[in-house]
Amino acid sequence: MPIITILLAIFKPIMPNIEILTIGEELLIGQTINTNAAWIGEKLNEIGLKVHRHTTITDDKEIIKQTLHEAAQRSNVILITGGLGATNDDVTKKSLCEYFNVGLVRHENVLTHIKEIYSRRNRTLNLAMESQADLPENCTCIFNHAGIAPGMWFDENNVIYVSMPGVPYEMKEMMQNFVLPELKKHFSKQQIYHHKIWIASLGESYIAEKLQDIENNLPQHIQLAYLPQIGILQLRFTAIGKDIDVLIQECQEIEHKVCAVFGNAIVGIGEISLPETVANLLKEKSLTISTAESCTGGYLAHLFTSVAGSSTYFMGSVVSYDTSIKIQQLGVNPKDVEKYGVVSEQIAIQMAEGVRKLLNTDIALSTTGIAGPDGGDDLNPVGTVWIGYTDAQKSFARRFVFEKDRLRNIQRASLMALDILRKELIK
Numbered sequence: 001m002p003i004i005t006i007l008l009a010i011f012k013p014i015m016p017n018i019e020i021l022t023i024g025e026e027l028l029i030g031q032t033i034n035t036n037a038a039w040i041g042e043k044l045n046e047i048g049l050k051v052h053r054h055t056t057i058t059d060d061k062e063i064i065k066q067t068l069h070e071a072a073q074r075s076n077v078i079l080i081t082g083g084l085g086a087t088n089d090d091v092t093k094k095s096l097c098e099y100f101n102v103g104l105v106r107h108e109n110v111l112t113h114i115k116e117i118y119s120r121r122n123r124t125l126n127l128a129m130e131s132q133a134d135l136p137e138n139c140t141c142i143f144n145h146a147g148i149a150p151g152m153w154f155d156e157n158n159v160i161y162v163s164m165p166g167v168p169y170e171m172k173e174m175m176q177n178f179v180l181p182e183l184k185k186h187f188s189k190q191q192i193y194h195h196k197i198w199i200a201s202l203g204e205s206y207i208a209e210k211l212q213d214i215e216n217n218l219p220q221h222i223q224l225a226y227l228p229q230i231g232i233l234q235l236r237f238t239a240i241g242k243d244i245d246v247l248i249q250e251c252q253e254i255e256h257k258v259c260a261v262f263g264n265a266i267v268g269i270g271e272i273s274l275p276e277t278v279a280n281l282l283k284e285k286s287l288t289i290s291t292a293e294s295c296t297g298g299y300l301a302h303l304f305t306s307v308a309g310s311s312t313y314f315m316g317s318v319v320s321y322d323t324s325i326k327i328q329q330l331g332v333n334p335k336d337v338e339k340y341g342v343v344s345e346q347i348a349i350q351m352a353e354g355v356r357k358l359l360n361t362d363i364a365l366s367t368t369g370i371a372g373p374d375g376g377d378d379l380n381p382v383g384t385v386w387i388g389y390t391d392a393q394k395s396f397a398r399r400f401v402f403e404k405d406r407l408r409n410i411q412r413a414s415l416m417a418l419d420i421l422r423k424e425l426i427k
Contacts, residue, residue: 036168139163278418296371
């Protein structure tokens with residue numbers, strides 16, 4: 001045996017190259033979103049292991065075998081999901097047998113488990129389902145406590161292969177109860193800590209320019225990633241080391257520097273979202289809120305109610321899409337509609353004031369605009385949105401011009417309304 005093979009067998013890699021291989025035609029044609037790979041990557045990261053590649057392929061034995069061969073040249077761990085089952089398109093187990101050139105052996109404990117499930121369901125067990133208990137002879141069986149098809153663990157030529165069902169809740173059960181603990185045993189790990197800072201209402205290039213000095217002076221073991229989302233930019237500082245407490249402290253010191261630069265443009269720290277930030281402020285101040293929406297069609301209300309416990313501060317919404325509803329339900333002045341148009345400062349303010357009075361809340365927000373992709377004119381092009389705000393002391397409205405993408409405009413306008421509210425609450 002070559003000396004390098006002996007050394008690799010003795011000294012496991014400190015930070016293995018991990019590849020996720022997802023199998024399924026439904027993933028390639030967009031019928032199913034590949035949530036498995038994202039979840040696996042997140043959970044590996046939590047135990048200090050990093051994924052370096054995602055690969056998605058169709059249910060074809062030759063493609064599966066070729067992909068496994070290629071992956072084994074670059075990866076120490078290959079985590080496979082999909083293609084385990086009793087139907088003709090479930091070819092992963094057959095492919096693994098041919099890849100390793102091994103036969104099948106029956107696992108009686110798996111067969112007993114399958115029979116018990118079929119008995120509880122009052123169903124007749126057929127030969128295809130019985131064959132689920134037949135596994136490649138060189139694998140360790142991963143028992144499926146959440147379903148039928150077992151998983152498989154292979155350790156061949158210093159590469160670990162793990163095959164799991166594509167059904168998310170079955171895969172997650174195997175990962176949490178078997179795969180993650182085993183990977184922790186096999187590989188020495190470093191701690192990985194992500195520290196997230198959320199900034200609203202500022203452009204990515206502007207933020208990057210302001211952060212240049214901070215970014216240039218980051219320690220080598222801390223990296224910064226800019227992750228733009230609709231209306232918000234996430235700064236993700238990733239720190240790698242052996243002592244998690246030290247990493248947290250270092251990232252908190254960086255956070256203080258970033259906060260000094262951007263002030264109240266920072267809408268959240270860590271995993272907290274903008275709706276959660278606003279929710280906490282409303283609860284702290286014991287304030288209630290309502291919304292009157294036109295162009296956002298209830299999306300702003302959805303952001304409020306997406307937070308658990310929102311019934312303590314969010315009283316309701318009027319989706320006044322038609323002008324007649326603005327007039328009849330919210331008390332908007334029809335003469336002002338004729339004079340200024342429904343997409344205007346005056347109407348946005350009257351909508352907010354009307355819903356605040358109607359639902360008897362401390363604060364109200366409103367949206368009126370042209371979400372697109374059609375409509376608009378020289379005065380109010382597509383993407384124009386007025387956001388109204390009112391409380392017991394003041395009322396105002398602010399104008400924004402977004403893009404021509406309807407969904408993005410709805411989302412951006414709603415998030416911008418939340419940020420206006422947030423800034424008022426922290427004054």
